[in-house]
Amino acid sequence: MADIAAPAYRIIPIIPALKPGAMEGVRSFVANEKIQEAIGFPGQLVEDWHDRAIARMGELLGKYRSLKVYMDACVHCGACSDKCHYFIGTQDPKNMPVARQDLMRSVYRRYFTLPGKLFPKLVGARDLTREVLDEWYTYFYQCSECRRCSVFCPYGIDTAEVTMAAREILDSVGYGQKYSNEIIGKVHKIGNNLGLPGPALKDTLEGLEEDVKEDTGFDVRFPLDVKGAEVLLITPSADFFAEPHIDGLIGYAKVFHATGTSWTLSSMASEAGNFGMFIGNYEQLRKVALRIREAALELGVKRIVVGECGHAWRVAYSFWNTLTGVGEGADPNDRFAQMLQKQLDHRYRQPSHVCEFTWDMIQDERLTFDKSANDKYIITFHDSCNVARGSSMGGYPGGQFDIPRNIIKAVANHFVEMSPETTHEKTFCCGGGGGLLTDDLLDLRVKGSLPRMEVLQQVADEQGVNFMACICAICKAQFTKIMPIYGFDRRMVGGVHQLVSNAIKLGNK
Amino acid sequence: MQVLTPDSASWQLAPDTRPLPMSILFAILFYLATLVFVVGLLYRIGVYTRTPAPLKIPTTPAPTTTGGVVLRMAREVLFFESLFKSNLWTWGLGMLFHASLALVLLRHLRYFTEPVWAWVAFIQPFGKYAGITLLLGAAGLWARRLFVERIRYISTPSDHLMLALFFVIAISGLMMTFVAHPDVVAVKGYFLGLMSFNWQALPSSAGLYVHLLMVAALLMIFPISKLLHAPGVFFSPSRNQTDNPREKRHIAAWAKQLESES
Secondary structure (H helix, E strand, O other), X not given: OOOOOOXXXXXXXXXXXOOOOOOOOOOOOEOOHHHHHHOOOOOOOOOOHHHHHHHHHHHHHHHXXXXXXXXXXXXXXXOOOOOOHHHHHXXXXXXXXXXXXXXXXXXXXHHHOHHHHHOOOOOOOOOOOHHHHHHHHHHHOOOOOOOHHHHHOOOOOOHXXXXXXXXXXXXXXXXXXXXXXXXXXXXXXXXXXXXXXXXXXXHHHHHHHXXXXXXXXXXXXXXXXXXXXXXXXXXXXXXXXXXXXXXXXXXXXXXXXXXXXXXXXXXXXXXXXXXXXXXXOHHHHHHHHHHHXXXXXXXXXXXXXXXXXXXXXXXXXXHHHHHHOOOOOOOOOOHHHHHHHOXXXXXXXXXXXXXXXXXXXXXXXXXXXXXXXXXXXXXXXXXXXXXXXXXXXXXXXXXHHHHHHHHHHHHOOOEOOOOHHHOHHHXXXXXXXXXXXXXXXXXXHHHHOHHHHHHHHHHHHHHOOOEEEEOOHHHHHHHHHHHHHHOOOHHHEEEHHHHHHHHEOOOOO | OOOOOOOOOOOOOOOOOOOOHHHHHHHHHHHHHHHHHHHHHHHHHHHHXXXXXXXXOOOOOOOOOHHHHHHHHHHHHHHOHHHHHHOHHHHHHHHHHHXXXXXXXXXXXXXXXXXXXXHHHHHHHHHHHHHHHHHHHHHHHHHHHHHOHHHHHHOOHHHHHHHHHHHHHHHHHHHHHXXXXXXXXXXXXXXXXXXXXXXXXXXXXXXXXXXXXXHXXXXXXXXXXXXXXXXXXXXXXHHHOOOOOOOOOOOOHHHHHHHHHO
């Protein structure tokens, strides 16, 4: 992969010309039999894949209103056509959201609509051939499910829903992606995406306690499997040892320490990430999320707090209540959800984002900071796509944008925004989300980060920005990998709680 | 055959007018087209209503209350808020096209009501010229489809045909309004007759035949084409859901089933 270079910045961010077929050769590795079967999918492409794929599609159309409406409603207006970072970076027309959707819509029309059955050519309908199936695999694994297109669509058509359905159909006929499916297998077998077993996790946490003690002189704890703790922290497993993620974990621990909060991690649920969402499989999504329910019930915690991870926060905020009952407002007869909801303390939002937790504590004046500790940084904030467009914070619209920024401003003196066309709900994906954070897609990841790198370069040049904070494990991993290719220092990226960690006062407040 | 309101000053028919073959053909066509339109649309709406939305997926900026959702939907439907964020050209042409179409449609109520409602009479002069802006909007959208590389790439033949259909409808209508006037009083009598199953003669006019034929085609295509964007937007989960997943448990029946199995 040595030949991968960053595309040139656009002088003016004009919409690029089309380069048909530019990315047709970039395909994520296909899952092998063992990976597929471990999570209940056929080991390889089944003989009757055509019929089974169409049947599965019909089933999904009946189960998901989103898919059904989105297949029908598109008028090909082109509002989304220039909004995808992968299109901007690759110029491949099939990376335009509408064209990506049409890969499936053309098949939908052929098999599920009258005009498509009668006049396929007229309405752009086509048979599901092996070539079409391969094309699905290629291009539905070039979508990071970031939902930017959905913001601009006059009908709110969300390509992520289409991508998820396509991946689910592909999995159901034995045509899965190695990266995502292998990770889901690991969660079930070991408890987290990175395959870090319980004893190793324990060692890691003990090591961290020593490091922090050495660094600060304070006994900041990193508790594991403590029954009766108030807070259960669910965080992406990258936080346990990847750089710069681990500095964020230290930040959370310091916040809990400084506020005297009793908390614990869980070896059973040592993963906030949920790749079940990426592959659009409800059963996997649910099964992965149920680990959190089990851990919460077993440990008897009162609150569940989620660490810095974009898609995990979308799953936690938007889906956990549905999938696991973590939340409130269940029907009184809903025994499944009530069992857990009775245990949780509803003076707090369930689940809470760690940024909500920290911001509440800052507002209650239970934390103090030495802001000058971050003076070497001129900081900007990258809104992670799943937090920005698939969730919220603070219980009011837009809280997911304010709260992380409020925290940064509370712990540091220098904060600047990037171009408003690329932040808040219009933020660009880092280029590595949605199950694409794998080296076999590095070319795509580098190209997909172009629009973010362009505006980062702008604030770096004009305002001297030297730190880009974010609250997503995938963003952190993606940026540390691709930023050097664009000529940035990889240490320029880090979590919001890394900044908190730098500035927090642990002793007498 | 009885004339509906023989002493109405606004329109009159000769009492001995008999339906001609063309009148009968168009009568059958319009009954059929209306049936297809209404039944087809109700069926589609039924399917959308019955299909569950198992997960909360509103797109930011998502309102947290039902009132907020109603406002969001109103902004979306009346002002094309999202399209405005996306592309001003598409938004402007789309607004021009749809607002003109709305005016034109409302103006046409005069052919189906007797006496004509006051507000319909009021918009009549605007509605006439809206036919021209309708054509301009459609022409602009078509130009985009033809000359913008990205939009040309995603266009199917049916996308062009749909615009062609609106073109023919608008041009034939404008011809009747501004150039060769058919006997609109008789046209009105014909449609009032259709509505009360008391058939009248349709004036013979090539422009009128083309206009009506294409309108009937549009009605029948509606429930099986991309024109479903009109009802579809109301059912779009990313736009019509309240953002309160933590406060209220949201679960589909088929998903609830999984809980009893485990």
